[in-house]
Amino acid sequence: MATLPVVGTVALVVFSILRLTPGDPAAIIAGDSATTEQLEQIRVHLGLDKPIHVQFFLWLFQILRGDLGVSLISNVPVSGMILDRMGPTLALSTTIILFSVIVAIPLGVIAAWRQGTVLDRSVTAFSVLGFSVPVFVNGYLLILLFSISLGWLPVQGYKPLTDGFLPFFVRLILPTLALSTAYIALIARITRTSILEVMGEDYIRTARAKGLKEDAVLIRHALRNAAVPIVTIIGVGIAHLIGGVVVTESVFNLPGLGRLVVEAVLARDYPVIQGLILLFSFINILVNLVVDVLYTVIDPRIRY
Amino acid sequence: MSLKWRKLRPARALCAAAFVSAAMIVSAPALAQTTITAVMSSGLRVTDPVMSSAAITNTHGFMIYDTLLGTDANHKVQPQMAEKWQVSPDGKTYTFTLRNGLNWHDGAPVKAEDCVASIKRWGAQDVMGQVLMGLVTNMKVVDDKTFQIVVKQPTGVVLSALAKIGTRTPFMMPKRVADTPSSQPIKEYIGSGPFKFVASEFKPGLKVVYEKYRDYVPRSEPASWTAGGKVVYVDRVEWVTMPDSLTAANALLNHEIDFIEVMSYDLLPMFEGRKDVKIEILDKLGLWTYYRFNFLYPPFNNKLIRKAAMYAVGQQDVLKALTGDPKYYKTCVAVFGCGTPYASSYGEEILVPANIEKAKQLLKEAKYDGTPVVILHPTDISSVKTQPVVIADALRKAGFKVDLQSMDWQTVTTRRASKKPPAEGGWNVHPTNGPLVGISDPLRNQAVGTNGSRAWFGWPDFPEIEALRAKFAVTSDPAELKKIAEEIQKLVIDEGVVVPLGQFVVPSGYSTKLTDVLESPVRIFWNVKKGK
Numbered sequence: 001m002a003t004l005p006v007v008g009t010v011a012l013v014v015f016s017i018l019r020l021t022p023g024d025p026a027a028i029i030a031g032d033s034a035t036t037e038q039l040e041q042i043r044v045h046l047g048l049d050k051p052i053h054v055q056f057f058l059w060l061f062q063i064l065r066g067d068l069g070v071s072l073i074s075n076v077p078v079s080g081m082i083l084d085r086m087g088p089t090l091a092l093s094t095t096i097i098l099f100s101v102i103v104a105i106p107l108g109v110i111a112a113w114r115q116g117t118v119l120d121r122s123v124t125a126f127s128v129l130g131f132s133v134p135v136f137v138n139g140y141l142l143i144l145l146f147s148i149s150l151g152w153l154p155v156q157g158y159k160p161l162t163d164g165f166l167p168f169f170v171r172l173i174l175p176t177l178a179l180s181t182a183y184i185a186l187i188a189r190i191t192r193t194s195i196l197e198v199m200g201e202d203y204i205r206t207a208r209a210k211g212l213k214e215d216a217v218l219i220r221h222a223l224r225n226a227a228v229p230i231v232t233i234i235g236v237g238i239a240h241l242i243g244g245v246v247v248t249e250s251v252f253n254l255p256g257l258g259r260l261v262v263e264a265v266l267a268r269d270y271p272v273i274q275g276l277i278l279l280f281s282f283i284n285i286l287v288n289l290v291v292d293v294l295y296t297v298i299d300p301r302i303r304y
Numbered sequence: 305m306s307l308k309w310r311k312l313r314p315a316r317a318l319c320a321a322a323f324v325s326a327a328m329i330v331s332a333p334a335l336a337q338t339t340i341t342a343v344m345s346s347g348l349r350v351t352d353p354v355m356s357s358a359a360i361t362n363t364h365g366f367m368i369y370d371t372l373l374g375t376d377a378n379h380k381v382q383p384q385m386a387e388k389w390q391v392s393p394d395g396k397t398y399t400f401t402l403r404n405g406l407n408w409h410d411g412a413p414v415k416a417e418d419c420v421a422s423i424k425r426w427g428a429q430d431v432m433g434q435v436l437m438g439l440v441t442n443m444k445v446v447d448d449k450t451f452q453i454v455v456k457q458p459t460g461v462v463l464s465a466l467a468k469i470g471t472r473t474p475f476m477m478p479k480r481v482a483d484t485p486s487s488q489p490i491k492e493y494i495g496s497g498p499f500k501f502v503a504s505e506f507k508p509g510l511k512v513v514y515e516k517y518r519d520y521v522p523r524s525e526p527a528s529w530t531a532g533g534k535v536v537y538v539d540r541v542e543w544v545t546m547p548d549s550l551t552a553a554n555a556l557l558n559h560e561i562d563f564i565e566v567m568s569y570d571l572l573p574m575f576e577g578r579k580d581v582k583i584e585i586l587d588k589l590g591l592w593t594y595y596r597f598n599f600l601y602p603p604f605n606n607k608l609i610r611k612a613a614m615y616a617v618g619q620q621d622v623l624k625a626l627t628g629d630p631k632y633y634k635t636c637v638a639v640f641g642c643g644t645p646y647a648s649s650y651g652e653e654i655l656v657p658a659n660i661e662k663a664k665q666l667l668k669e670a671k672y673d674g675t676p677v678v679i680l681h682p683t684d685i686s687s688v689k690t691q692p693v694v695i696a697d698a699l700r701k702a703g704f705k706v707d708l709q710s711m712d713w714q715t716v717t718t719r720r721a722s723k724k725p726p727a728e729g730g731w732n733v734h735p736t737n738g739p740l741v742g743i744s745d746p747l748r749n750q751a752v753g754t755n756g757s758r759a760w761f762g763w764p765d766f767p768e769i770e771a772l773r774a775k776f777a778v779t780s781d782p783a784e785l786k787k788i789a790e791e792i793q794k795l796v797i798d799e800g801v802v803v804p805l806g807q808f809v810v811p812s813g814y815s816t817k818l819t820d821v822l823e824s825p826v827r828i829f830w831n832v833k834k835g836k
Contacts, residue, residue: 022715023718024721027717031358032358033431033742034357035750041487042355045488074350251551253547253555255511263347266713
């Protein structure tokens with residue numbers, strides 16, 4: 001129910017901010033040698049000479065018909081541009097989240113279990129490093145090692161799954177490793193903290209008193225009860241990844257949504273920016289909805 | 305062995321042979337396509353080379369379109385689509401005849417009416433085309449292969465305009481496409497050039513694919529710039545966009561791509577000693593960098609103050625900061641470019657060295673009142689982000705009060721078109737650069753246009769320069785043309801219409817599998833061969 005008002009508000013805010021920001025898509029289309037008259041001709045052709053409120057309602061009616069419009073710069077449908085870039089973004093997001101969750105949760109659990117030991121401190125140190133090292137540094141180092149020095153993996157590029165699983169997969173390995181460090185660091189840290197919070201609870205003491213092995217206590221009781229914040233942070237991570245990780249996409253030349261957003265903003269390609277922001281806000285709402293539903297599955301006490 | 309089995313031996317042999325043959329056919333690899341993968345200077349988004357003056361769009365144009373005339377490496381006009389042309393004794397009627405074998409990519413023959421429509425559309429947008437169309441009294445189709453251009457008076461502009469390279473080249477298109485108003489984008493990309501545009505694989509800003517046009521009939525002369533035979537030796541050329549120059553360099557080292565049009569100067573050491581990659585300057589003319597004053601507002605509506613600024617900024621300082629290596633730059637004050645037919649050295653003593661003391665003296669003489677100088681500083685384009693910083697520093701040393709405003713290039717292009725006062729969103733100084741091939745005479749160089757409010761941004765108003773440009777348009781004698789160009793150079797420098805900051809070249813890098821890569825001011829892929 002809240003989706004429509006939220007998306008509608010986002011649409012209005014984004015539209016307004018874009019029109020108030022200096023910049024002129026006509027200048028990008030016409031190039032450096034354009035005269036003032038030529039720029040004005042292009043603006044008229046694109047409808048940018050109309051009053052802002054007229055432009056807004058025209059765009060709104062278009063959206064309500066399910067039409068995201070046409071790129072001002074490239075003259076191709078916005079929906080087509082987004083679909084072209086969706087594949088790499090979804091592929092990268094999926095591999096990063098899967099890899100991060102598989103690595104981070106056990107790390108976080110072990111760190112909590114062995115609190116205060118060398119293992120715990122190593123995981124904490126790794127978390128700090130994971131946050132601190134910029135993804136492009138990770139990326140360049142991985143390229144230097146695995147592509148240039150060892151020649152095992154390609155430097156860049158994306159191949160869709162339709163071109164074969166191996167070409168698709170090998171090109172995702174390095175970008176996944178480069179960006180996962182930050183997500184692993186974050187999820188492991190949250191997992192550790194959440195587990196530590198529940199380890200002192202009565203039901204944990206009861207589980208141990210009943211004679212359960214420690215791994216069963218950790219996984220069946222502690223992790224289950226600590227899962228809510230972990231699921232939250234994973235949800236935030238998914239939304240952020242789909243919103244575009246432009247640095248990773250640039251370093252590894254992945255044609256994803258992150259690059260599209262930046263290119264569209266720099267070119268003031270209003271329909272593309274507006275279409276993307278609407279998509280991202282819808283995805284954020286969807287991810288939040290799924291996370292909210294998962295809460296009720298993880299913790300039956302939670303009811304809406 | 306039984307008799308029955310022996311009798312079947314020939315049949316068994318035949319079956320075996322058939323089986324082996326079938327297996328060979330099925331397992332035989334399809335004929336491999338030769339593809340050049342190139343990372344160009346930017347991603348292609350706008351595909352109309354008349355509507356847009358973007359360099360990448362012009363380069364795209366040269367892939368799929370052809371031109372009536374070409375320009376060779378000696379700056380001479382040569383026939384291309386035109387088999388020949390004749391000029392009437394009074395010098396006013398040009399009759400062009402198309403050569404045989406010209407077809408559009410959809411198979412239809414190229415006709416004279418296509419050329420007339422294409423010239424009209426181009427002439428409505430391009431600065432040189434507008435000069436030409438201002439002289440034209442009639443353009444008519446004589447027959448399918450012949451058309452005429454009639455001008456008011458004898459002029460060299462007809463040939464030089466139709467042979468221009470620069471931005472907004474006069475590409476020939478089918479009439480139905482060329483009839484699109486020039487302020488609106490074309491929707492079909494059918495040319496008659498050596499490559500075909502593969503629309504189904506086009507991803508704006510990401511990837512462009514061109515296939516060899518197998519029915520293209522090249523000229524027999526050797527290729528030279530945009531003249532001569534455009535023979536294609538590969539099946540496909542793919543332009544891929546890589547926003548990160550280090551990634552592109554690594555991809556070239558790793559043989560994932562074949563060609564990088566623009567190499568970052570700071571990454572060149574990565575390729576030292578490599579035998580599998582060649583670093584070469586393919587555009588020997590290169591680019592010029594310059595800045596423009598806003599003539600509408602103080603302080604640069606004052607000639608003496610403009611002169612002070614010109615004395616303050618040294619070309620060496622700018623060029624060193626821009627490229628770092630003297631191998632890639634040279635000082636030059638010619639507003640039509642050093643290395644071009646109308647090059648001039650007038651203004652060297654003012655523009656090349658930085659003379660802060662002279663600048664201070666002139667500022668004092670002009671009674672400069674401390675009006676802030678707003679300099680537009682784009683931060684996202686590497687070839688124009690350095691100059692404003694160096695200029696700002698020089699002007700401050702000379703005593704100017706400087707307001708260096710940082711912004712992205714898009715905002716610069718909007719701000720520079722604004723005629724508002726600098727303090728209200730306008731500007732005083734706009735540094736930028738451009739390809740040399742686009743400025744090589746007074747007609748094609750927009751920056752020397754001085755028709756006030758209709759001029760390029762900065763809006764200088766000097767009727768005497770406009771009169772000289774008009775005279776240039778209707779003069780044919782080479783010595784007289786040179787004299788006029790020299791006079792324009794003098795006036796432009798004296799008035800500070802545009803301030804040259806020197807010239808620089810940009811190296812390209814490519815795999816040594818590529819051979820016969822042509823030097824040219826525009827990136828061309830005909831003539832290039834790719835080995836295994």
